[in-house]
Amino acid sequence: AQSVTQPDIHITVSEGASLELRCNYSYGATPYLFWYVQSPGQGLQLLLKYFSGDTLVQGIKGFEAEFKRSQSSFNLRKPSVHWSDAAEYFCAVGTRAGNQFYFGTGTSLTVIP
Amino acid sequence: GAGVSQSPSNKVTEKGKDVELRCDPISGHTALYWYRQSLGQGLEFLIYFQGNSAPDKSGLPSDRFSAERTGGSVSTLTIQRTQQEDSAVYLCASSYSMLYEQYFGPGTRLTVT
Numbered sequence: 001a002q003s004v005t006q007p008d009i010h011i012t013v014s015e016g017a018s019l020e021l022r023c024n025y026s027y028g029a030t031p032y033l034f035w036y037v038q039s040p041g042q043g044l045q046l047l048l049k050y051f052s053g054d055t056l057v058q059g060i061k062g063f064e065a066e067f068k069r070s071q072s073s074f075n076l077r078k079p080s081v082h083w084s085d086a087a088e089y090f091c092a093v094g095t096r097a098g099n100q101f102y103f104g105t106g107t108s109l110t111v112i113p
Numbered sequence: 114g115a116g117v118s119q120s121p122s123n124k125v126t127e128k129g130k131d132v133e134l135r136c137d138p139i140s141g142h143t144a145l146y147w148y149r150q151s152l153g154q155g156l157e158f159l160i161y162f163q164g165n166s167a168p169d170k171s172g173l174p175s176d177r178f179s180a181e182r183t184g185g186s187v188s189t190l191t192i193q194r195t196q197q198e199d200s201a202v203y204l205c206a207s208s209y210s211m212l213y214e215q216y217f218g219p220g221t222r223l224t225v226t
Contacts, residue, residue: 004155006155036217043116043117043204043217043218043219043220044156044204044206044215044217045217046214046215049214090155090156092156097211099161099168099169099211100158100169100172101146101148101156101158101161101215102158103148103155103156103157103158104155105153105154105155106155
């Protein structure tokens with residue numbers, strides 16, 4: 001069965017530090033992969049997505065993610081975190097048919113000054 | 114243009130009552146998705162529509178849940194005989210077509226007492 005695992009429930013980083021949020025998936029074929037962010041009081045917003053091609057994808061707000069097929073991972077990274085990045089981050093997998101989407105349980109990011 | 118809207122924003126209902134949740138997608142978006150977000154959980158995919166058709170209803174939690182979409186636009190999610198475990202935030206998203214970026218609405222917070 002398809003699933004998405006975000007092993008870190010909560011992460012705290014200092015402003016200006018680098019960030020990596022982990023995501024592992026289980027899916028029989030090459031999936032479509034997404035990272036969404038949910039800020040307090042805001043709706044979910046797409047940060048970036050991977051469909052095919054270059055395994056390093058760039059997103060909005062300075063985020064990037066790398067698809068590693070051998071590790072079934074799609075980790076999200078940012079070189080320097082800003083206080084406004086504090087939010088909940090969700091990794092998601094979509095089937096190639098586009099008829100199912102699976103979200104992880106999310107990673108809550110706290111940024112300290 | 115306007116984003117995805119959902120109504121009501123909050124709904125408190127008594128156990129056993131029926132509720133209807135409404136989603137107005139972005140104009141021109143043919144794909145529409147319903148998700149449920151429970152406290153401490155990720156997003157649970159419920160159902161998607163391509164146009165007015167929902168090819169796969171297996172994500173609906175029980176036969177008390179149903180959804181319809183008319184005119185390729187507005188969708189309603191109906192929960193009959195609500196139970197306390199139905200309490201959650203119900204999110205709707207729309208996209209230009211399947212696998213394009215999903216734009217999420219603000220959600221309906223359902224509380225079953």
